[in-house]
Amino acid sequence: MPAGGLCLIRIGGIPVGRLALARVRWWWAVWRGRTRYRAGIVVEHPRAFQLPGVLAPLTLLSAEDGRGGGYGIVWDCRTGLLTATLRVVPSSTWLADRADSDTWVASWGGWLASLGHLPQVRWVSVTVDTAPEPGSTLAGAVSRSAAPDAPAAARAILDELVRTAPAAAADVDTRVSITFDPYASPTKPGTLAAAVAELGRLLDGLASRLGGCGVSVLGRASAAEIAGTVRMAFDPRSRGEVDRLLSYGVPEVLSWGDAGPLAAREHTDRYEHDGGVSVCWGWHEPPRQNVRSDVLAALVAPGPFPKRITLQYRALPAAAASRVVQQEVNAASFRAQFRRRTGRDETARDSVDAARAHQAAAEEAAGAGVCLVSMYAAVTVTDPELLARAVAHVETSADTARIRLRRLWGSQAAAFATTLPCGICPPDLTRRFPR
CATH class of the missing domain: 1.20.5 (Single alpha-helices involved in coiled-coils or other helix-helix interfaces)
Known part of the structure; x- marks a missing residue:
């Protein structure tokens, strides 16, 4: 009992x-x-700054894209999973026709459905990373373009613009990280080089189809860009310096050893790391009403604090999708019979759930895919006294989007890593490390 x-x-x-x-x-x-981590600064091993927690078995690779360029791949040495990241710029739905928005949403659904026919794709993470503009980007652009012999009045206006614009500007980065499992590939690549080559071929097809989903694909993120993204997450104050280094275009300007923190400590309700304190949430319940294309606009919009919103999609194999939706239909029928036998009245939520189960089964039969969707959010402050304000800002934005977020008590470090372009998936971690 x-x-x-x-x-x-x-x-x-x-x-x-x-x-x-x-x-x-x-x-x-x-x-x-x-729950504590401190990097060794004076050590003989070249990777002096090993990443903490679930990021420890990861390393960063550089691969050629076949067009004379290169891109970065995060390799999990323990499981063999490979994660590549596509940098994209989404199109605004505010200035687009309703028909165009509907086409983009339908194309995105088709793109996700195609993942059910690619067994080597384990999951896809879409992250919107926003932060207040540090001012270095605008200052660098103005200093490079300003003429030395410009009038003093014009230079004074530009200096005033550089000084005041960051207060109203934001740095927005949208990325799509795709995690591959070489062992699930039908070709069974025997070496790491063969697995990376197959990954590159799959990326070409996925990136080309992604262009019809309302985003412009800028290309594959380089190894330096991935390392810089991780570094800025652990140390928000380094955003301006990292942007300046990446503007040089030198492939080796940032390495995996530069990405990790010097110290980190996980608490039940927060995660302390270099130069910042972060709080992370997980998706507790999606919107119950009809979901529109702008449902996440308030949550992903730039705010006064650096934050990352990650949607993670785990596509079910096409053969298993029909079985899953049929189980939902059977469960709805069982609940209806149970209510009739016990004399209970049907609630509005029961009616909606049954209708959605039958609708999902009909859509799957028409060719739609089935995905397991989860969401993770992280906000970071450099001043611990502002933490309560940052938490209230994110939770209020989630309420506006009709989304229930739940603070991940005791799992702050894992959720923080999930929002990075490193291929971390918490459900996979629970199966990988049984408790």
Whole structure:
């Protein structure tokens, strides 16, 4: 009876037994020192700044794209997974026709459905990274374009613009990270070089079809850009310096050893790292009403604090998709029969859930794909006194989007890593490290 009560009693939709088990595991991790990280500065190993936590087994590779350029690949040395990132610029739906927006959404659905026929694609992470503009980008552009013999009045106007514009500007970076599993490929590449070559071929096809989904594909992120993105996440104050280094266009300007923090410590409700404190959330419940194309506009819009919003898609194989949606239809029918036998009235939510289950089955039969969707959000502040304000800003934006976010107590470091272009997937971590 006590064990049954722990499974039935819920707090915030989570069984009490699971909450108690999570708390015991957290105490065990703290006692073993697994929530703290400090890099070795003076060591003989060339990778002096190893990344903490779930990022530890990752390393950064550089590969040729076949067009005379290169791109970066994050390689998980433990599992063999490869993650490449596409840099994209989304088109605004505010100035587009409704028909164009509907076409983009339909194309995105078709793009996700095609992943069900690619067993080597494990998951796709779409991240919108926003932060207040540090001012270095505009200052560098003005200094390079200003003529030495320009009038003093004109230079004074430009200096005033450079000084005041960052207060109203934002740095926005949108990326699509695709994680591949070479072992699931039908060709079974035997070497890392062969796996990277197949990854490059798949990226060409995925990137070309992604262009019809309302985004402009800028290209594949280089190794330096991936390392710089990770570095800016751990140290928000370095954003201006990293942008300046990346503007040089030198491939080796930033390496994987520059990406990690010098120190990091995970608490149950926050994650402390170089120059900042972060709070992370997970998707607790999606919107219950009809979802429009601008449902996430308030959440992903730039704000006063650096934040990252990541949507992660895990496409089910085409053969398993029909079985999953049929199970949902059977579950809806079982609940309807149970209500009739017990004399219960059907609620509005029961009716909507049954209609959506039948609609999903009909759409899957017509060729739609089935994906497991999850969302992760992270906000970072450089002043701990502003943390409460940043948390309120994100949670208010989520409420505006009709999305319920749940702070990931005891899993802040893993959620923080999920929002980076490194191929981290929390559900995969739970299966990889059984507890």
